[in-house]
Amino acid sequence: MIEVDSRGRRCPLPIIDLARRMPSVPVGEVVRVLADDPAAANDIPAWCRMKGQEYVGSPAEGAYDVRRLS
Amino acid sequence: MEYTAEQAAAPAYLDAATAAPLHPVARQALTAALEDGWADPDRLHAAGRRAQRLREAATATVADALGVRADEVTFLSSGTAAAHAAVLGGLAGRARAGRTFVHSAIEHSAVLHAAARHGDSAEVGVDLRGRLDLDAWRTAVSGPGVALAGLISASHEVGTVQPVAAAAEACAEAGVPLYVDAAQSVGHAPVPPGWSLLTASARKWGGPPGVGLLVVRKGTRWLSPYPGDDLHRPRPQGALDLPAVVAAAASLRAVLAEAQTEAVRLSALVDRIRATVAATVPDVEVVGDPAERLPHLVTFSCLYVDGEALLHALDRHGFAVSSGSSCTASTLRPSHVLEAMGVLSHGNVRVSLHRGTTEADVDRFLAVLPGVVAGIRKEAGM
Known part of the structure; x- marks a missing residue:
């Protein structure tokens, strides 16, 4: 699985990391973001909604899975 | 980022939801009330009686403005103190009926802090637009206890705007008193009836700070949570602060006299902000109904933008706004309101207008904003 490690980085940096990585993620694949900023739990699903990507869920604390749809 | 950009023609204060500039009537009343308002209105001498008359007049003015009885109105030292008194006193008065405080997920932090102190509370969520x-x-208000x-x-x-009338109806059916925090509505928009307790804050309508x-409506049991002799x-x-109370009351009456006209004017400016921001700033979410x-x-969130950087950049251009982003909060947590709605919390800006806000202020803000956002994104490599 593709992983973006944004631990120790404050929002909006984890979202910027995710957005930068997205073009290299094949459509249909899941990317996992690791982030310990408390805003990530809210802002990663919000980013998915705004950008038309799928928020798969949070498999563990500080981990967020996003599927590229387009 | 371009820090050398020319400062906009004139600064514009767009943070009225925190504190509105003092209304001219408040200023006038404050000065006049300093003459007699220093004395203790509870003392039995001539100076005390003059102060008492000021307090009674202010109370009557506010009661009239809100459509309630004078003996239902109490002035406290701030909106926060009023919210604490409403929650803790309302709960104490109902201790025999139960302990649970049901509240929305988007209450002001003053209400949430009081709820946390109380310990037994149940939160009700909101939708993507922030509506209860x-x-x-x-279901929550009709539960046991x-x-x-x-x-x-x-x-x-x-x-x-929350469905206060419907929420009050549900409370009435369950026999539960409703407390409405009307700090942002009083002076701007009517509050539907049906509540038992209500609080407001004078600095939000153009009165002085500290009022x-x-x-507390008749028939509502309220018990003081503080030390004191009248429980x-x-x-x-x-x-x-009696002079400030007099100024708060006088300005409330003045503000309500012009409220409908102002609401139409400001609402059109907010419509313009909502439409223009969505059209001119890429990757932006204008939130709220x-x-x-x-x-x-009006509130919006800009993707990939640091909220604190945005506030400072706008301030350098002469615009005062506020933000619900975590980097601007003392707690370093994102706004619980934006979280409850599930909308983007970073790059957040709240713009709030007042009677002194002009069309030109709004247009200058809208002209500057896209460049400011683009500059911050560029610096972040986006």
């Missing part, structure tokens, strides 16, 4: 989930509210319910009249962060308002009637903790909203307040 009424079905969940009905509910002592009090609390609902903000309109969100202080996103402006969405809060608590209204059944709210009283300020210590001496009241576009129609069922306060006339003077």
